[in-house]
Amino acid sequence: MSVADVSTVFGVYVHWPFCLSKCPYCDFNSHVRHAPVDEERFARAFAREIETTAARIGVRDVASIFLGGGTPSLMQPQTVGAILDAIGRHWRVARGVEVTLEANPTSVEATRFRGYRAAGVNRVSLGVQALDDGSLQALGRLHSAREALDAVAIARTAFDRYSFDLIYARPDQTPQMWAQELKQAISEAAEHLSLYQLTIEPDTPFFGLHAAGKLKTPDETTARALYDVTQEVCARGGLPSYEISNHARPGAECRHNLIYWRGQEYAGIGPGAHGRLDIDGARHATATEKRPEGWLMRVEGSGHGVTTDDVLNSEERADEFLLMGLRLAEGIDPRRYAELSGRPLDQGRIATLLEEGAITVDAGGRLRVTQAGFPVLDAVVADLAA
Known part of the structure; x- marks a missing residue:
């Protein structure tokens, strides 16, 4: 397969940078604003950046x-509709396009979900993160487990496709506890789960707590057992892993997300969005201004x-x-790889x-990391890239 064959797939990522509160583990580009956000102004700016990128x-x-x-999901449905309309004005939108919107259970309302569906969204990804109230509180989440499951139920009625996220390797979590939670999640998930091991990121409140010994995460042996449980329970439940954290x-x-992992082309629109654009035979790595108001003024x-x-x-x-x-x-x-690198x-x-x-390595020459290799993926990649 040539580079040209695989680079014909194109996606658009749009970043909405606002949250109701900042989770203590999160290092994403998210901001809390206590005054109402001027959605019409941001929608115009998204449309402008889409137009400039398309040109x-x-x-x-x-x-x-x-x-x-x-x-x-803090956006009004009409804001989402305006963004999708702008994409449709400047690029050809394929029949059967996948349009995903991330949502938090705290901002899920049945009427709003129906509005997103009418605007063109056909898949939602819910930030559930845990299915017990104690863990949710420790993670700084604003919703309860009941609210999370209610949000999943609303998603199920509004969309044909939906997914939700969970975080594991949480403080005091055992493999047995995680197996039970995961089985409950699989019973609620129609087709997709994103399961992330808790990582302590620099410049987050959790980083300071961890450094001070006030936040204890599972040791390496327990973390590996939790990973193994994730693979086993999901495979038995009919949701095998297709990526290290996605089932x-x-x-x-x-x-x-397959566009990212397969090295294909995508535009990054909005504050702090990254893109990979192919222009005149060259691959450009782009990133935008992270501060929402700074991005707005630039656009x-x-x-x-x-x-x-x-x-x-x-x-x-x-x-x-x-x-x-x-x-x-x-x-x-x-x-x-050889075609891209020249060696x-x-x-x-x-x-x-x-x-x-x-x-x-299979008969066709395709190289895959094994289940035993995934927990040490960084070392495998470093070895092959050396």
Whole structure:
């Protein structure tokens, strides 16, 4: 498969940067505003940045749109509709396009969900995070477990496709507790779950608490047991992992996230959004101004909020392909790596990793990380990229 064949898929990521509160584990670009947000002004700015991006890259067929954040479900349905209309004005939107909106249970209302559906959203991703009240409180969430399950029920009636997130490896969590919670989640999930191991990120309240010894996360052995439970319970429940943290029934994978992991092209629109754009045969890595008001002023002044626009060289592009692609259960085609980098992967390193049981190579030459290799994925990628 040539680079041209795989780069024809195009997605649009739109970042809504506002939240009701900032979760203590979160290092995403999210902001709390106590005054009402001027949604009409932001909608005009999103449309302007979409227009400028389209003028720069030309015609594209949009296969997926993802409204992330922040908390996009704080937007009024008409704001979502205005953004989707702007995308449709400047690019061709494929029939059957996947349009995902992230939502928090605190901002879920049946009427609002019906409004999103009417605006063009056909898939929601709910930030449930835990199914017991004690854990939710410890994670700084504003909803209860009951509210979360009610939100899932509303999503089930409003959309054909929905997903929700959970965080595991929480303080004092045992593999047995997690297995029970996961079984309950699978009974509520139609087709997709995103299951993230709690990580302590710099510049978050959890980082300070952890450093001071006031927040204890599971040790390495327990964390590995929790990961193994995740794989076993989900596989038995019909939602095997298709990516290191994502599980779905076959055919129900999140198409938008597959664009990232397969190294395909996407536009990043909104404050702090990242993009990968193909312009005149070169891959551009873009990022926009993170501060919402700063982004707004840039867009209103010059049509876009881009602050970073780097052309990736062949080695950088190949390394990114390796780093992202090996997260997937489908793995990578080493021929594409060679096509991108100008050199093949080192056969000696492949042989060593095969012997260690960290990877497999099938008859067609496709390279995959094994279940034993996924917990040490960073080391596997570093070894292959060296």
